[in-house]
Amino acid sequence: MAAPPLFAADSIGKSFGSRTILKAASVWAREGKITVLFGRNGCGKSTLLKIGAGELRADHGVVLFAGRAYLRPRLPDLASRGLFYLPDRDLLSRRLTVREQIRAVEWRFGGCRTGEILERLGIGGLLDQTPVELSGGERRRAEIAAAWIRAPRCLLADEPFAGIDPGDAEVVAEAFRGMARQGCAIVITGHEVRQLLDTADDIVWMAAGTTHGIGTPEQAVRHEQFRREYLGPFRLG
């Protein structure tokens, strides 16, 4: 029997004005596993992740993390217990160097593996630059380095592969695998199907305001409705 999830955003509902984005959507993450949340543009993946991270308030539903239930979660409270939220952009301040921001993480949580992580993500030479001086891929690697140095129990990453080249994408994917090997429970969203299927342990598909757990990547690509309505002509190579 699978272990209960470390993190779950359960039966979440959210409307913006008269537009209902989420009806009863759920996503979860198990220790040492990578869950990928797929769904068409605008279906509410980022909204669900923001609610799970306590950055946005749900109309209904509950967030469960590390054995506690939160009706109104707040990121600082979840973060102090081990959650890290990586938004689709702009985690890092534009006006501080990467080094200062990495130091902020070390100051709070220690950083016995900082050197190794910076080397693995290839940003050792970029530490004295501010994020605005970096390319999209470099910035993304710096953000993931900050997350990894924090050594979170759970990472929620919104579209981490968007807009980066295949080389950077592989470095980022390897970082997620490395974090998962250390026991981190990870949720990733995105549309980079091949990369995400290669990285995932578990697939959740969001459509029409709700979610469907469809199992492993192999089960996902054989899932008739998921193939027809989301993957389209995509085939595993």
Add this chain to the structure above:
Amino acid sequence: MSRHSLAESLRLPYPPYLRKVARRSVGIWLLVRTAYAGVLVAAAAFDLLPPEEGIALALHPGWAMRAVLVALAAFLVWWDRWRAHELLLPANLGAWPGWFWTASLLTAMVLDAGVQALLAAL
């Protein structure tokens, strides 16, 4: 208890973030206060207010106006920090959610009290 463990138990953010908010609060409060005084002096100069009243209000605003100026300065600091994406990483590091507003409002209030005391003494 070391300074670091005290900061950790209070869930304070990394000190450079606090210092930046304090510095910005000083600068923006001074701007807001100067702009307020400038508007009243200009109003007096254009005969929209009696000159003595305009200058008196510019130098010694009432409590409500002082509170508005402090709150406006804190809001502008928040907007500036938000634009610079300087609030998400501290939140991700578990800093106490009220750290920003406390630091910004306190700095502006201390400055307001100091400046008003100085003006009253002159």
